Structure formats: structure tokens, C-alpha cells
Amino acid sequence: MSDKATLEVNGKKYDFPILRGTEKEVAIDISSLRADTEGLITLDSGYKNTGSCESAITFLDGEKGILRYRGYSIEELAEKAKFLEVAYLLIFGDLPNQEQFDRFHDDIMENAIVDDDVKKILDAFPKTAHPMGVLSSLTSALTAFNPSSVNVDSEEDMYKSIVRIIAKLPVLVAWTMRKKQGYPLEYGSKKSGYVENTIKMMFRKPNEDYEKNQVLIDALNKLLILHADHEQNCSTSTVRIVGSSHAGLFASLSAGISALWGPLHGGANQAVIEMLEAIQEDGGDTKKYMAKAKDKNDPFRLMGFGHRVYKNFDPRARIIKKAADEVLADLGIEDPILDIAKGLEEEALKDEYFVKRKLYPNVDFYSGIIYRAMGLPTDMFTVMFTMGRLPGWIAQWREMRLKKEPIGRPRQLYIGETLRAYQHINKR
Ligand code: ACO
Numbered sequence: 001m002s003d004k005a006t007l008e009v010n011g012k013k014y015d016f017p018i019l020r021g022t023e024k025e026v027a028i029d030i031s032s033l034r035a036d037t038e039g040l041i042t043l044d045s046g047y048k049n050t051g052s053c054e055s056a057i058t059f060l061d062g063e064k065g066i067l068r069y070r071g072y073s074i075e076e077l078a079e080k081a082k083f084l085e086v087a088y089l090l091i092f093g094d095l096p097n098q099e100q101f102d103r104f105h106d107d108i109m110e111n112a113i114v115d116d117d118v119k120k121i122l123d124a125f126p127k128t129a130h131p132m133g134v135l136s137s138l139t140s141a142l143t144a145f146n147p148s149s150v151n152v153d154s155e156e157d158m159y160k161s162i163v164r165i166i167a168k169l170p171v172l173v174a175w176t177m178r179k180k181q182g183y184p185l186e187y188g189s190k191k192s193g194y195v196e197n198t199i200k201m202m203f204r205k206p207n208e209d210y211e212k213n214q215v216l217i218d219a220l221n222k223l224l225i226l227h228a229d230h231e232q233n234c235s236t237s238t239v240r241i242v243g244s245s246h247a248g249l250f251a252s253l254s255a256g257i258s259a260l261w262g263p264l265h266g267g268a269n270q271a272v273i274e275m276l277e278a279i280q281e282d283g284g285d286t287k288k289y290m291a292k293a294k295d296k297n298d299p300f301r302l303m304g305f306g307h308r309v310y311k312n313f314d315p316r317a318r319i320i321k322k323a324a325d326e327v328l329a330d331l332g333i334e335d336p337i338l339d340i341a342k343g344l345e346e347e348a349l350k351d352e353y354f355v356k357r358k359l360y361p362n363v364d365f366y367s368g369i370i371y372r373a374m375g376l377p378t379d380m381f382t383v384m385f386t387m388g389r390l391p392g393w394i395a396q397w398r399e400m401r402l403k404k405e406p407i408g409r410p411r412q413l414y415i416g417e418t419l420r421a422y423q424h425i426n427k428r
Contacts, residue, residue, distance in 0.1 A: 001018065001026070002016065002018065002362065003018050003019055004018055005018055005028045006394055007037075009037060009040065011248045014033075014036050014037055016028050016029055016030055016032070016033070017029045023059050023061070025396065027051050030042060034411075041411045041413070043319075043413050047237075048308070049179065051232075052232055052237060052240070052408070053232065053240065053259075053399075053400065053403075053405065053417070055231065055232070055396070055399060056070070056093070056233065056399070057069070057070065057090060057229060057231070057392070057395050057396060057399060058070075058090075058191050058229045058230060058231040058392070059071070059231075060230065060231055060305070060310075062309035062310040062311050062312065063311055063312055064312060064373070065310060065312035065313045065314065065315050066315065067230070067315050067316065068091050069086065069089060069090055069228065069229055070090065070093060070094070072089070072095075074225075074226065074315055074316060074319070075315065077225055078222050078226055078319050079223050081095075082193070082194075082221060082256070083194060083195055083221050083224040083225055083228070083388075084101070084104065084105055084108070084166075084194050085101060085389075086224075086225045086228050086391065087104075087166060087228065087391035087394075088100065088101065088104050090228060090229050090391045090392055090394075090395040091162065091391055091394055091395045091398060104163070105194070107167075107303075107421040108166050108167045108194065109167065109190045109194075109197075110163075110165040110167070110190075111163055111164045111167035111168065111172060112168065112170070112187070112188075112190065112197070113167075113168075113171070113187065114142075114145075114168050114171045114172065114175075114257075115145040117176075118138060118141060118142070118145065118172075119185055121137070121138060121141050122179055122185075123174055123179075125137075125179070125206060127179065127180055127182075129401060130261075131173075131177065131180065131378055131379055131380055131382075131383045132178045132257060132258075132261040132267075132379075132382050132383060132386070133258075133261070134176045135172055135173065135176055135257055135383055136254045136255075136257040136258045136388060137254070138172045138175075138176070139165070139169070139172065139250055139253055139254040139257060140251055140254035141276065142164075142165070142168060142172075142250045143248055143250045143251055144251070146161065146164055148160060148161070149161040149164070149165075149248045149249050149250050150171075150247075150248035150251075151248075152243070152246050152248060152249070152401055158249070158398060159407060161248070161249040161250070162249070162394050162398070165249060165250060165253060165390070165394070166390060166391070166394070169386075169387060170194070170197065170201060170387060170388055171187065171201065172196040172380065173198070173202065173380075173383055173384075173386075174188075174198065174201035174202045175376070175389055176380075176383065177202055177376075177380055177383070178202070179351060180377070183205070183206055184206055186201065186204070187201065188200040188201040188204075190407070193217075195217050195220050195221045195224065196212065196217050198220070198387070199213075199216055199217060202376075203375065211408050215240070215327060215330040215331060216327075216374055217349070219323055219326075219327045219370055219374065220374070220384075222319070222320075222323055223320070223323070223367060223370060223371075223384065223388060224384075224387060224388040224389070226319060226320060226363060226367075227315045227316075227363065227367075227384075227385050227388030227389050227392075228388055228389065228392050229389070229391070229392025229395060229396070230392065232396075233265070233299060233308075234259050234260075234262070234264075234265045235256040235257070235259035235260040235265060235266065235389065235393065236253050236389075236392060236393055236396050237260075237395050238256050238257065238259040239252045239253060239256035239259075239396060239402045240252075240396055240397060240405075240408065241392040241408035242255040242256075243397045243400055243401065244400060244405055244406065244407045244408040245310065245407055245408075248295070249394070252393075252397055253390070253393055253394075253397075256389075256393045257386055260382060260385060260386055260389065261382060263303070266364075266382045266385040266386070266389070266400050267382050268303050268304055268362070268364040269304075269364040269371070269381040269382060269385060270378050270379060270381045270382055271303040271304075271364075271369045272303045272304035272341075272364050272365055272368050273337070273368035273371075273372060273378050273381065274302045274303075274378065275289075275302075275304075275414075276337045276340050276341055276368075277337065279344075280336060280337060280340055284336075284340055286340060286343045286344050286347060287347070289302070289344070290302070290344070290347050290348065290351060293305075293353075294351075294353045301357075302344065302348065302354075303319060303364070304361055304362055304365030304366075304368075305348060305354070305358075305359050305360070305361055305362065306357070306359040306362065307360070307362045310360060310362065311358035312358070312360060313360045313361070314360060314361065314362045314363055316362075316363040316384075317360070317361040317362055317363055317365055317366060320363065320365075320366040320367050320370065321361070321365075321366045323366075324338060324366045324369045324370050324373075325338075325372060327370050327373055327374075328369070328373050331373055333373050335369060335372065335373065337369060337372070338369050341365065341366060341369060345361050345365070348361075364385075367381070367384075367385075368381050371384060
């Protein structure tokens with residue numbers, strides 16, 4: 001393949017370099033387009049064809065259904081690694097040795113305390129508030145309690161902010177859930193592992209001792225790893241673009257949480273369970289809902305199906321489907337909703353509409369079934385996704401800062417009114 005692409009406009013030719021990634025991906029570098037052509041821009045609504053950065057963190061091939069963090073396959077990491085190992089890998093580039101892991105883990109557990117005044121902010125939210133809105137607000141509020149988190153020029157302060165937010169987010173997650181349930185807000189224990197501690201903080205009932213459940217710990221560990229990064233998706237791009245203005249880490253993450261909340265992104269895991277429950281209540285007729293999903297006059301979409309990048313099986317969906325079977329069996333739960341989900345998948349995979357559009361189950365199709373089995377309220381599902389995605393956002397934000405990327409600022413094609421004169425209100 002040539003090393004340049006040529007664009008011809010009004011008989012004039014312009015050359016642009018072709019860049020190649022380590023996995024042989026190819027990009028036309030148009031960074032000199034406006035300057036060379038005196039003002040031409042590209043237009044790409046939804047950025048379907050636009051690379052926003054060069055990144056060494058996550059590789060995914062949507063056609064082949066491949067996902068790798070820093071070169072390691074998602075299948076191997078989900079099977080063998082601890083969530084904090086994966087967090088370290090994503091953020092710092094390599095798997096930690098024992099000493100590096102211990103230091104990272106200790107730095108995190110040391111910071112797993114949230115200023116008590118944050119409880120006053122939490123108290124001001126109504127119990128009906130969606131936990132994603134609460135979590136986004138509390139994450140942003142942490143900036144006020146950790147002023148050095150806005151210093152994005154010092155690597156030392158960046159490291160402190162990173163371990164602080166990895167430590168404090170599970171506390172905020174647990175408090176958000178407990179406040180809704182009317183339970184006292186409390187801490188876990190420094191001695192437990194990160195994932196176990198999260199479960200302990202979330203689920204310990206005020207009148208019961210905590211009993212360790214390894215099935216739940218392993219399942220959550222796996223889910224968090226599977227959600228940990230997914231290159232330049234909507235929330236990650238949000239974190240990078242907010243961070244590109246040199247806003248602090250917590251403010252950038254808070255924006256990412258808001259982006260993840262939407263039902264077309266992380267909010268899909270909640271939407272999937274609500275959809276499956278609605279189908280069950282309606283008699284379990286999956287064919288009726290398949291027809292609705294295909295009807296262009298009906299806004300209904302099969303939630304948990306389709307993906308902007310995967311035009312093949314989402315590799316995470318395969319792993320989660322297997323995990324859902326295992327967790328439900330280990331916990332002795334029979335959930336009719338799992339059967340409805342499997343029925344829908346089976347029908348969709350042989351339905352011409354879905355086959356033609358390459359719509360496969362995505363990461364969210366089966367994750368909600370595991371969260372449900374764990375005893376999580378539906379509106380907490382996307383919050384768990386947030387916990388998983390945290391290291392990915394941090395890694396992408398840190399990469400962007402260390403490369404000193406310029407502020408993100410897309411252009412537009414203006415299609416509004418041309419110049420017109422102001423009319424006094426009486427004359428309009
Ligand atoms: N159900 C029915 N039809 C669908 C679905 C679906 N879930 N997803 C896509 N389609 C159809 C569209 O109607 C469109 O059909 P058309 O070509 O006849 O107009 C075609 O497939 C392409 O769909 P787009 O919306 O153009 O694809 P895009 O890449 O923009 O959207 C998205 C991807 C948002 C994920 C979409 O598939 C969707 O809405 N899925 C359901 C929501 C969901 O599960 N989101 C979670 C994604 S994973 C994540 O973010 C963690």
C-alpha cells in the first residue's frame with residue numbers, strides 16, 4: 001500500500017501521509033488539511049471514521065471480535081488476573097511484579113477513606129435520585145476535598161489522584177446504594193482485597209455479620225476486568241476531551257460517568273433487564289419483541305444488541321454468558337429471565353434483519369443477569385460498569401496528559417442563517 005493519500009479539489013492535488021499502527025491498522029493523517037487547502041474540513045457525524053488519537057492501551061478488531069489490553073487477550077485476563085492487576089496494566093503499561101502490585105494495592109487501600117462531609121452532600125439527594133447522577137456529582141465534589149487533583153502537570157500529583165480515586169470510588173458506590181436502601185454508611189476493611197472489600201461495603205446488612213462469598217467475588221472481579229477499557233468509546237472520549245482542557249482527573253471522570261449513563265452506552269445493562277422483565281410480564285413472547293425491534297415505525301430496539309465497532313460477536317458477551325450460567329448455578333438460582341435472554345439471542349442470530357446488519361449480543365446483554373443474581377438493584381448496574389471502566393478512563397486520561405495532546409476542539413459545517421438585522425420585539 002502507498003504511504004500517502006491524494007485528495008483532489010478543484011483540480012488541485014494534496015498529499016497526506018498514511019500512518020500504520022502495530023496491528024496494521026491504517027489512518028490518513030489529515031492534520032495539515034485546513035492549512036494546506038485553506039479551510040477545508042472533514043465532516044463525520046458520530047465520528048464513525050475519525051481517529052481522535054494514537055493510543056497504546058487497547059486494541060480491538062470489531063470484524064474479528066478481538067479485544068486486548070496492552071497486548072493481552074481479554075479471555076486470558078478475565079480467566080487469570082485480578083482487577084487491580086489489570087488496572088495497573090492499563091494505566092502503567094505492563095503487568096505489575098509482586099512488589100509493584102503490593103505498593104499499588106497498599107497505596108489504594110491507604111486512601112480508601114472519604115471525607116465525612118461528603119455524606120452531607122449525599123444526604124441532600126432524594127432517595128429516588130438515579131445513582132449514576134449521584135455518583136457523577138460526588139466524583140466531581142471530591143475535587144474540593146482533594147485540591148491537588150487539579151494539578152495535571154506533576155506526575156507525582158497525578159499518581160496520588162489516580163490511587164485516591166481508585167480507592168474512593170467503591171466507597172461512593174457503596175454509600176450511594178446504601179443511602180437508597182436506608183442503610184448506615186460505612187467502610188469495609190483495609191485487610192480485604194479490593195473486590196471483596198467493595199462487596200462487603202455494598203452488601204453488609206446492619207444486623208448481620210459479613211460472610212465471604214467467593215463466587216460473588218470471582219464474578220465481580222471478572223465483570224470489572226471485562227469492562228475495564230474499550231478504547232475511544234463515548235465516555236472515554238469524553239474523559240479525554242474534558243481532560244484536554246487541563247481540567248483535573250476527578251472532573252474529567254465525572255463527565256465520563258455522565259456519558260456512560262446513557263441507554264445507548266453503559267445504561268444499556270439496566271435497559272436490558274427492564275426489557276427482559278417487560279417481555280416476561282407480557283407472557284414471554286420473544287417473537288413479538290423481535291418483530292417490534294425490526295419494525296422501523298416502532299422505536300423499540302433490542303437492548304444489549306448491536307455495537308458501533310463489533311460487527312461480530314463481542315468477545316466479552318461470550319465470557320459473560322458463560323459466567324452468568326456458572327454464577328446462577330453456584331448460587332442455586334433459576335432465573336426465567338436468563339432463558340428469555342438466551343431465546344432472544346438464538347432467534348436474533350438466525351434472523352435475516354440481525355444477520356444482515358451484523359447485530360450480535362454486546363457486553364451488556366448478559367451482565368445484568370449476573371448483577372441481578374448478586375442482589376443488586378437494577379439502577380446500580382451502570383454504576384458497576386463505572387467501577388470497571390474507571391482504570392480505562394484513567395489510563396486514557398494519563399496517556400493524553402503525558403503525550404501533551406492539544407485541547408480537543410472539533411470544527412463544524414455551519415448550516416444556519418446568514419447575516420440578518422436585529423428587529424425590535426414589537427416588529428417581530
Ligand atoms: N435493535 C434493532 N435494530 C438495531 C439495533 C438493535 N439493538 N442496533 C442497531 N440496529 C439497526 C439500526 O436500526 C440500523 O438499521 P438500518 O440500517 O435499517 O437503519 C442498523 O442496525 C445500524 O444501527 P446504527 O444505530 O446506525 O448503529 P450504530 O453503530 O450507530 O449504533 C448502538 C450502535 C448504539 C450500540 C446500537 O446498536 C444500539 O442502539 N443498540 C442497543 C443499545 C445497546 O445495547 N447499547 C450498548 C452498546 S455497548 C456499550 O456501549 C457498552
